[in-house]
Amino acid sequence: MSGFNQKFSRRSAFKAAAVTTVGLSFAGAPVVGVRRAVAQETTLTWMSNQRHDRAVKEDLFARYEEETGVKIEMQIFADEYPDQLQLAFESGSSPDMFNMNQPRQQAAAGWAEPLDAYLDAAPDLKASFVANAFLPNQGIYNGEIHGLPMYAQTMRLYYNRRLFEAAGLDPAAPPATWTELREYSKAITDAGTGAYGFIFGDRFPWVWFMNAQRPANGAGAYTFDWSTGTYNHNTDGLKGAMELIIGMNDDGSLFPGPHTITDDDARNQFSIGMAGMIIGGSWNPGVFNDQFASTEDWTTAELPFPDSGQAGRILQGVGDRYTISAESQNKEACWEFLSWLYSTEIMTEMYERGMGVMGIAAANTGESDVRGIPGIAPTERDVIPPPEPELPTQTPDTATTLQMIFDDPSTMDAALTDLDARYNAAFEAAVADGSLVAEEYVVPEWDGMTWEPLS
Template identity: 30%
Template sequence: MMKKTIGTVLGVALVASSLAACGAGQDSGTQAGGTSGTGTATGGKTKISYWTIDRHDADYMKEVIKKFNDANPDIEVEMTVLADNFNQAVDIAYASKQAPDVLRTNDFLGFVKKGYLLPINDLMNDDLKKRYANLMVEESNMVEGKIYSLPNTGQFWRLIYNVDLFEKAGIKEPPKTVAEMVDAAKKITEANKDVGAYGFAENFKSASSAFARISNPISSFSGTSIVDGYNYKTGQFDFSVYKPIAEALYQMKKDGSLLPGVESLDIDPLRAQFAAGKIGMYFNHSGEPGVFQNQFPTKIRWAAALPPTLDGKQSGTVSVIAGNYVGISKDTPNKEKAWKFMEYLANINFQKEYHEKGFGISVVPDVNATANKPTIPGIDGFLPSKYDALYSPTPLSVTEAKVEGVKTGNAITKYMLEGGDVDKMLTDLTTRYNAALEKARASGDTKSKANPSFDPGKLQGTLAK
């Protein structure tokens, strides 16, 4: 039996004090600490510590871990949920020689660069390697051929819309183009003045995040090869493709179709307004069904649809940035037993149940092919389609850290509110971001390079049929 499962949300300060308390004089088999404290627990069990950032599935994972522990009498996995400041807590743990044996790879590339994770190539059997062969993505779950984590779920991006407001405005289906989205937002606003509803909103308080939620699914689905302004084919930034999207936002502002105060709107207030029936459309990912079931229960009829495209043609794929789940600490003295738990989380039975219970939508094809549909309301529109595909991470974060001047999100938001010379703005962004990218490459912060053969259209059908 599992002796205890820690499901408490801890802060960094609490973790730090907890780690400091795990001194050499304590019984290493009974403490709740990490690597340097793990060993043979009471009853001859080896204690394996597992740290996760996921709060939404904590109760379910307690059950999963109990089943694992019951089936493996020589192992006792203990879970700690660190929903806030997870990355800082991990840094403190490694610096204190108290790292967990197994952990969520929340900052995958950062954890690899810091030497936290153990390559698992030699631990994987041939069947496992074959099962995941098409899901290995550089800088997402492997680095220079070394695999550190295996995929489970991903974020599937969609246009989320209020069915009631659409029907009242006489709109029969979600927009297929950006122009149709602008028109729909205007009609929704005009038809729903009596209830104070508006056609469109996004969380522009976090300007870069808000614009990425809109631009990434639209541009990648349009077949541009561009995500985060970065062109996978050329290995350079090119913001010019975002002109129709920026102009659409400006037009919706001019039309009065944007929720008032959208420039200071955060994500949870946006969700609350949507749940109250005040917003016609916004973009977000597959975590929203859980939000509207638990955090912001709603009685409105809502649904999710594939994003519109620039020209109405679905010639690309909707980018799914995913591909890692858990990893093993490089410092663990219990590599084989830690792997046994990680392998347990990488099997199809666990992944199917996780998917079916609605904790996350799987990116693993054999799971999507055989799992029952999750029962959580609103999930249907988010389920993997042939138009969803795994993309490798872009060099945006390391580039933006070196960008001089106004960042993309702020520049777009200013244009949305005030107008101006959109071509000049996008050209300026392209110039400054490519200058910063050159610096990032020169300093070794990114190894991204051009991939002339990249074709988002050829990725169709790689996650689901």
């Protein structure tokens, strides 16, 4: 949520390095079954912060243009995406379609066109999305549907089999427990290859949700407890996950200087064989294969669980909701395109080409010749959770607080207790002012091992 209400300079907003704009005009294979209901020479703008799927989307967008004559102009931003999107709407130059990275706030601002009528006219498409794709506060805001989830990403461990062999480890047996993760990290670091056992880059602290919060799920720890409708950071599971990372740092097994590198930097170092393991989302195979063209022998594994055994499932995110701008002058053409893009055929192609776990359930076949893709498909150890409150940005937020604990572990109990106090106070304030309804976030039957999402 950061950046939505923040001030920013027009100079920083227009920095050339922050955006790549691509007008797609080359030919691809024909699109099958697309109605030619839109005029030739139409151009639609697509704004996103997703870079891992750019090459595949360029190909798909070009294929759509070849068949329909509708050109999709792609605008890709990196970390400045929230500011760039806000500027586009405030300056009257909003895109035709965009990724709702802050869906509640963007729906409330009137940026997004409600999609209820479109989906009511396409019931098969609506039914094809993953479970819990459209719930109050998760795709439904103010009683209206906003955004179609492109991805339903899982969290995985990626490891380098060459470095495992060099360290005397079985390359077919990734770490299954937290202790094994720490021991394997040290073995790789001590093997004399120059590589470190584990890497993350938290120059942008958001990566702590991957490196601490998601592993903690396996211990039954969730920073929002749906059974009570309250935040609960101060758990043995989250503390154990933090102690694991801190322990690997104490061992000298972490790639040096995590605060000075980004997640992209860390993924690049993993891609060239300078780190044996990295945790990341199911979008990472596309990054390793395409963005960094890795020649290392890496593969995918599920996250390790606590030594005491699995006590919870790993949360699976339903996100990257693309929608039509309320200000678009080409809404019907946008829907025509989105209907094609979100078809099971195209979503399956995106999955099998390595883009990640898709928002269309049947697309996640578990079958692909692309390295790393078979292992990202959801398993019984993943779960799509109920909605979590979307609060105003807290300072410091959860990720930044975990980063601070990493630097000074003695503050862990006090810092996590403070997080709970601040987040619960912010939730109560949002309920008091009518922004949120507390009961919508209470799921009495919630249990991290047994709860099942709505179908």
